[in-house]
Amino acid sequence: MAQTNQPDIFDIAVVGGGPSGRIAALTLAQAGFSCALFAPPSAKPDGRTTALWQQSIDLLRDIGIWAEIEATAAPLKKMRMIDGTGRLLRAPEVTFDSSELGMEEFGFNILNSNLNAVLEIFCDKQENLTIVGESVEAACFDGSCARLTTRDGQSVSARLAVAADGRNSFLRETAGIDVKRWSYPQVAVVLNLEHRLPHQHVSTEFHTATGPFTLVPLPGRQSALVCVETEDGAAKLLAMKQEQLERELERRSHSIVGAFKLASKPQSFPLSGMNAKTLTGERLALIGETAHVFPPIGAQGLNLSLRDILDLRDILLSARVRQADPGSTAVLSAYEAKRRGDIKTRTNAVDLLNRSLLTSFLPVQAARSTGLYLAGKFGPLRRLLMHEGMTPGSSFRPGRPAGRPPVNS
Ligand SMILES: Cc1cc2nc3c(=O)[nH]c(=O)nc-3n(C[C@H](O)[C@H](O)[C@H](O)COP(=O)(O)OP(=O)(O)OC[C@H]3O[C@@H](n4cnc5c(N)ncnc54)[C@H](O)[C@@H]3O)c2cc1C
Known part of the structure; x- marks a missing residue:
């Protein structure tokens, strides 16, 4: 001891x-x-x-360790959701912006x-x-x-x-x-990437028919990728040679941050x-x-x-x-x-989010698309969703900003 x-x-x-x-x-x-x-x-x-x-970052700050981590963490200022299911009923693109909550950032991505x-x-x-x-x-x-x-x-x-x-x-x-316990017929392929264009602290989530494909900013021109795939699809990605995998991932990301270079070895996690x-x-x-x-x-x-x-x-x-x-x-x-x-x-x-992507049942696809459409259109609903996504049951009321004030305001 x-x-x-x-x-x-x-x-x-x-x-x-x-x-x-x-x-x-x-x-x-x-x-x-x-x-x-x-x-x-x-x-x-x-x-x-x-x-x-932010609430988690505040805890790390309270216990005195945040100052040691901050320099290698990337702020997450915006979250963009793009429907990449290619289905008949597709949701419009929605961007959640931390400034709408009066916050400098939603939180940070850390190693x-x-x-x-x-x-x-x-x-x-x-x-x-x-x-x-x-x-x-x-x-x-x-x-x-x-x-x-x-x-x-x-x-x-x-x-x-x-x-x-x-x-x-x-x-x-x-x-x-x-x-x-329960499991899903999916595997998350996880890796870090360098890319040619800046991510501008925007996390981008493509909703695909096999699950989310999410790029989360890291410091500099790097992002972490969580790509949720079928078991076969994940096996195919993991079997690819480095350059082929880089090209395939860039294609799936619609080149939003340009060409990719792998910055870590791919790992896989069965979803459960x-x-x-x-x-x-x-x-x-x-x-x-x-x-x-x-x-x-x-x-x-x-x-x-x-x-x-x-x-x-x-x-x-x-x-x-x-x-x-x-x-x-x-x-x-x-x-x-x-x-x-x-x-x-x-x-x-x-x-619900995961299953609504996997389903081929039209009414569920419609409900997901409508939900995202309404979130994109109506500020109060968007702010409520952003808040609940981070801190449930808080004192936030739709229509008024909440959270830590921006540092420079
Ligand atoms: C790909 C991936 C991405 C993720 N991304 C996010 C994210 O962006 N945000 C987020 O909030 N969460 C994320 N998570 C979830 C997050 O990683 C986990 O919630 C977290 O790592 C769990 O930590 P833990 O300490 O509870 O468990 P563990 O990390 O599993 O720790 C358990 C510890 O207990 C020890 N142990 C086991 N048996 C004994 C024993 N008998 N005696 C003593 N010690 C023992 C083990 O050695 C281990 O150190 C992600 C998870 C995955 C898989």
Whole structure:
């Protein structure tokens, strides 16, 4: 263990060294809770990028890591949606502009490798936080605490265990929490590209009949691509030689940012989803991909996880004011009640968007086209959609701007 002055029983033990686990551990330790973090070394570097909305960036700023990430992040100022389905009923092009919400940008696209490296450095030096560099291999939960043990016999007791050990969570399974899993007949091909023309901080999403083809800005003349394809289509793309793949992707992007050069090796992710049937067990709260998995559409996954963390922190802080046990049933019920709606809404929205692209059922195509037509035409609806896409159930009212004011206004 990295720190020697550890308590006999911690307030909180976070399990999982991915972004959700590390951000939770930093947030809770900085809120004054004594924390342990189980973070085994990661198996391989993460070549992906993550688009984080303003509320998530504010959390990274609050925990002191944003200044270390900002220089390698790209602001996302506009989002353009283009119907590339080639179907009879096509939606008109719609552009969502952050300035319409009175914001400088919707958020930023960041490199996962950077985020993970900075988080590791900050966790190592955080007061109140003891790092255990091993996986949890045994867990028991009882009336008084959660007891977590590694293969080499290191053991931690805590009033509350926070499971952030990913989609195949050992903690969730040990606690007997069931999940609902589903899959889609699609694969996301993910890579970074250099291009000849500037992206002007516009993220462009082509809606195609096999799923979204999305270019998300990176610093300079680079973008991250998430191309959702059928299984066969993805296999064909992955089998292409570099130049052939560059030409094919440029063709699919209608050359909007000119010719492409690959800037990373293509990776593929079969599309699937998962929801835990409950978010809590005895002395246990689930966050991040332990609680909910999304296909990479609409940049929802980690943003939602950070809202899990913010809500958990607020509930624990108000429990502390009442001198309540952080792992008590009251705390856990409040967490379950607070998070359930947000997770359900996001799951349904991403599922609906993906399925509305795949369907050949004309009324569904018509509904999607009409929705985008109305969003393009009516400012208040467009602003409501932009706001809900980033921060659900906020105080935003259609017709008046919201969010952080632009820096130069
Ligand atoms: C292609 C792609 C693009 C994406 N783009 C976006 C985006 O733009 N915006 C967005 O918000 N989200 C995005 N996401 C989702 C986002 O990447 C995930 O939500 C996020 O990475 C999940 O982080 P996590 O920490 O919850 O889980 P993980 O990253 O899976 O971390 C789990 C951790 O737990 C550890 N662990 C496992 N078992 C144990 C154990 N027994 N003991 C201790 N530790 C253990 C593992 O080593 C791992 O480090 C994307 C996802 C994909 C696939």
